[in-house]
Amino acid sequence: MPADDSAAPVLHERRGPAAYVTMNRPRYRNAQNSAMTYALDEAFYRAADDPEVKVIVLAGAGEHFSAGHDIGTPGRDAHLPFERRAGLWWDHSTRTGAESRFARESEVYLGMCRRWRELPKPVIASVQGACVAGGLMLAWVCDLIVASEDAFFADPVVRMGIPGVEYFAHPWAMPPRIAKEFLYTGDRMSARRAYEIGMVNRVVGxxxxxxxxxxxxxxxxxMPGFGLALTKRAVNQAEDLQGLHAGMDSVFGLHHLAHSHNAETAADSLGGMNVAAMKEANG
Structure with a gap:
């Protein structure tokens, strides 16, 4: 896969009844900037609208699925405006402070992930290497996860003083006590352990x-396409009745309380934890 920044941040290919959507920033471990987020949305929309597509695969080019949100590559574009698709919050680039952060993350993180979770076709995440923080969000919106033996999962943002990533699916993706350990320590979870707790469907070489x-x-x-769409909706509705949707709303507020606290008391809204600091802390 190309590693040039001039390459498309997301690749789209159809093979028979399957659409393959591939994150394409391997030089930066597929760190998710806004350009990638909107390119993913476009690719998912295209696959959803294609009557020949029955199932979608989400993958990452290179050695890693995704190292999470882009907090420090040359392509970081958090300050730039994009055409909003996942909500009606105003353009974050015209505002400052918490007003800007809340509007942007309502759109590109929580809003987009909810949009993708409701895509009426099965989506499979194909995960290798790092699936960290924002990468978890991308895997968790998928219906199934196939992981390689070298894959690992982590949400280390508590080091920033933040209670987990914006799409807070932790207590539904894993048992609550496991979720607490996962967050409290920030430690990596192996693919095998993720399989044991039911977060991953299959682990292969x-x-x-x-x-x-x-x-x-x-x-x-x-399977029949409409049957798959209805079945997906049925399971998603059951999760929502178990509190997933409302729980995410409540934690999203806590997430932004943490950002605002950091902005007042630390170097920035991330508590001064840049890429190098996070990498050193997490090994």
Missing amino acids: RESLEAETDRMALRIAE
Whole structure:
């Protein structure tokens, strides 16, 4: 896969009944900037609208699925305006402080992830290497996760004084006590452990990841498309009745309280934890 910044941040390809959406910033471990977020939205919309597509695969080019939100690459574009699609909050680039952060993250993080979770076709995450913080959000909006043996999962943002990433699915993706340990320590969870707690559907060798994901996608594609859409909606509704939607709303407020506290008491809204500091802290 190309590693040039001039390359498209997301690639889209259809193979038979499956659409493959691939994050394409491998030089930066597929760190998610706004350009990538909106390119993902476009690719998902295209796949949802294609009557030939029965199932979608989300993957990451290179060694890692995604290292999370872009907090320090040359392509970081948090200050730039984009055409809003996931909500009616105003253009964050024209505001400052908490007003700007809340508007932007309502759109590009919580709003986009909720939009993608409701895509009426099954989505499979194909995960290798790092799936960290914002990368977790991308995996968790998918219906199924196939992981390579070298994949690992982590949400280390408590080091920033922030109670987890914006799309707070932790207590639904894993048992609550495991979620607390996951957040309190910021430690990496192996693919095997993620499988044991039910967060991952299958774990395979890195060399078999693409083939196993393909097999699963083609098996699912044998089912009637409308039946798949209704089944996905049924399970999502059950999760929402268990509090997922309302829980995310409440934690999103806590998340922004933490950002604002950091902005008042630390170097910035991330508590002064830049890429280098986070990397050193998490090993």
